[in-house]
Amino acid sequence: xxxxxxxxxxxxxxxxxxxxxxxxxxxxxxxxxxxxxxxxxxxxxxxxxxxxxxxxxxxxxxxxxxxxxxxxxxxxxxxxxxxxxxxxxxxxxxxxxxxxxxxxxxxxxxxxxxxxxxxxxxxxxxxxxxxxxxxxxxxxxxxxxxxxxxxxxxxxxxxxxxxxxxxxxxxx
Amino acid sequence: xxxxxxxxxxxxxxxxxxxxxxxxxxxxxxxxxxxxxxxxxxxxxxxxxxxxxxxxxxxxxxxxxxxxxxxxxxxxxxxxxxxxxxxxxxxxxxxxxxxxxxxxxxxxxxxxxxxxxxxxxxxxxxxxxxxxxxxxxxxxxxxxxxxxxxxxxxxxxxxxxxxxxxxxxxxxxxxxxxxxxxxxxxxxxxxx
Numbered sequence: 001x002x003x004x005x006x007x008x009x010x011x012x013x014x015x016x017x018x019x020x021x022x023x024x025x026x027x028x029x030x031x032x033x034x035x036x037x038x039x040x041x042x043x044x045x046x047x048x049x050x051x052x053x054x055x056x057x058x059x060x061x062x063x064x065x066x067x068x069x070x071x072x073x074x075x076x077x078x079x080x081x082x083x084x085x086x087x088x089x090x091x092x093x094x095x096x097x098x099x100x101x102x103x104x105x106x107x108x109x110x111x112x113x114x115x116x117x118x119x120x121x122x123x124x125x126x127x128x129x130x131x132x133x134x135x136x137x138x139x140x141x142x143x144x145x146x147x148x149x150x151x152x153x154x155x156x157x158x159x160x161x162x163x164x165x166x167x168x169x170x171x172x
Numbered sequence: 173x174x175x176x177x178x179x180x181x182x183x184x185x186x187x188x189x190x191x192x193x194x195x196x197x198x199x200x201x202x203x204x205x206x207x208x209x210x211x212x213x214x215x216x217x218x219x220x221x222x223x224x225x226x227x228x229x230x231x232x233x234x235x236x237x238x239x240x241x242x243x244x245x246x247x248x249x250x251x252x253x254x255x256x257x258x259x260x261x262x263x264x265x266x267x268x269x270x271x272x273x274x275x276x277x278x279x280x281x282x283x284x285x286x287x288x289x290x291x292x293x294x295x296x297x298x299x300x301x302x303x304x305x306x307x308x309x310x311x312x313x314x315x316x317x318x319x320x321x322x323x324x325x326x327x328x329x330x331x332x333x334x335x336x337x338x339x340x341x342x343x344x345x346x347x348x349x350x351x352x353x354x355x356x357x358x359x360x361x362x363x364x
Contacts, residue, residue, distance in 0.1 A: 021235055044235055046264060049256030056225030057232040060197070063217055063354065064236025065363025086222040086229075090350035 007032035009139035010097075014069060017146035019095075020044060021061050021068035023054040029099030029165045030071040051076030055083035058094050067150060069095045074102060074118040074159070075111065084125040084155070093149040096127075096157040097142065104163035119159060127155040133164055177337035178316060180274050184245060185210040186320050187272060191243070194324060195233055195361075199226035199246025201281040202340065203274055207245055209344035214360035217353055218346045224253030227271055231261050234269040237361070241268055241324050248275040248289045255298065261329060262303030270323065270330040271299070276338040284338060299331035307331040 011033055014022075021044045022037045024030060037045040048054055054070040061068040072080075077098060087094045101108075102115020122129050128148065132141050138160065145156040180202065188196065188211035196216045198207040203226075204218045217233075219226055230244035251273045261269065277290030289295055300307035305328040310319050319332055347353050358364035 021232070046231075046235075046260065048260050052224070053228045053254070053257050053260055056222060056227075056229035059222075059225075060229035060232025060234075061236045062232075063229075063357055063361075063363075064195075064233045065358065065361060066232075066236035068232070083222055083225055086219075086225060086350075089221065090354045092354070 006135035006138045008036070010142050011036040013139050013143040013146065015040075015043075017067065017143065017150075019067045019069045019146065021046065021057075021066055022071060023048055023057045023068065024071035025049075025051050025054075025073070025076055027071065027073040027099050029073070029160060030097070033071060033097075051079045052083045054096075055080055055086050055094070059086050059090065059092050062092055067093075069097065069146070071097050072099075074098055074100050074115045077118045077121055077157075078114045081121065081125065084127070087155045088126040091153045092155070093153050094155040095142075095145050095149045096155070098157055098159045099165055100159050100162045102162075104161065105167045106162065107167075115162075122157045125155075127157045129157050129159060131159045131161060133161050135164060138164075176312070178311070178313065178334060179339065179341075180276065180336040181206050181210055181341050183274065183316060183334055183336060186316060187243070187245075187323060190324060191241075192324065194241040194243055195237065197226050197230045197233065197242070197244045199223075199244070199250035201247055201250070203245045203247050203250070204346065205341070205343045206274070208346035209341070212346070214356050216346070217357050220348050220350070223250055224257075226250055227254050227257040227261065230269055230271065231257070231264070231266060234266045238266075238268055241270065241326055243270045243272060245272045245274065247280065248273055248277060248287050248295065249279045251295060252288055255295075258299050258302040258304070258331070262299070265303060265305060265329045267328060268326045270332065271304075272332045272334065274336050275333050276336050278338050280338065280340060296331065296333040299333075303329075304331040305329045308333070310334040
């Protein structure tokens with residue numbers, strides 16, 4: 001499966017999961033999803049100044065009856081920590097797709113501290129975490145995350161591994 | 173200024189007296205007590221934590237309920253912690269969202285330490301620079317009257333910075349159960 005195809009498949013399950021709002025801080029690994037959202041008149045996308053904004057964005061949307069989802073890089077998970085208390089206190093359905101850094105073939109050592117604690121931080125904050133290592137599993141895992149979150153009022157994070165996403169290209 | 177300063181609870185009462193079906197998010201601390209005291213409603217969501225999140229919560233709600241006026245009532249310290257949200261909202265300009273900052277220039281919940289807004293920072297200018305279509309500062313009864321008239325008319329992204337005296341009126345405590353508040357709120361909206 002080509003990289004375009006798995007990301008299209010993920011976008012398709014986001015659509016079929018009735019997600020109407022995507023909050024994001026840009027990341028190269030999410031670029032295709034962001035472009036799909038921007039090209040889709042039926043999807044509202046919001047670029048945020050920090051990932052922390054996404055937690056109350058989703059919370060407010062859900063109070064108003066709208067399903068939403070967040071896209072962020074592993075470093076952004078650390079920016080959310082106290083705000084995640086909103087999800088846990090109110091038992092809000094929440095889905096976060098996280099592109100991983102600081103692991104496979106990482107070029108930038110500054111990515112390692114947060115990348116290596118992302119899963120543990122999310123779990124300590126009460127999130128259920130699924131990790132995707134292969135393109136073939138991506139859409140199914142995101143679909144399961146959406147079903148899990150909105151059927152059971154839980155926070156679910158899907159970590160997209162750096163090995164699957166591919167090495168960051170530093171020179172074009 | 174002393175005696176002529178606006179009183180926070182009277183300000184909130186005036187802003188919300190004709191709220192009809194408007195939705196209100198209150199920021200943690202005094203704004204939550206103020207809203208509970210003067211305008212209790214199933215259409216209120218009271219924050220007791222998640223400091224810095226009230227404004228974005230209002231934005232998410234405004235996107236989900238575009239036909240209703242969504243009002244965030246929060247304090248200066250809480251708003252400062254989410255200052256980037258003003259940029260996010262300014263970039264999107266939802267026409268049904270009003271941000272009201274009750275500015276007593278202090279962190280009232282923690283012992284009245286001075287905030288940045290008492291040290292020369294102009295948050296109203298920040299909101300205007302971020303693209304809020306209406307951003308105004310209110311310090312007098314007359315300015316409040318002007319701000320209140322047309323407050324519930326939608327079509328603009330509003331930011332009101334209202335200078336209030338650093339008094340601490342009696343605490344009126346709404347539910348601290350975020351799940352209960354969620355269910356009540358969503359039932360009132362018909363989204364549960």
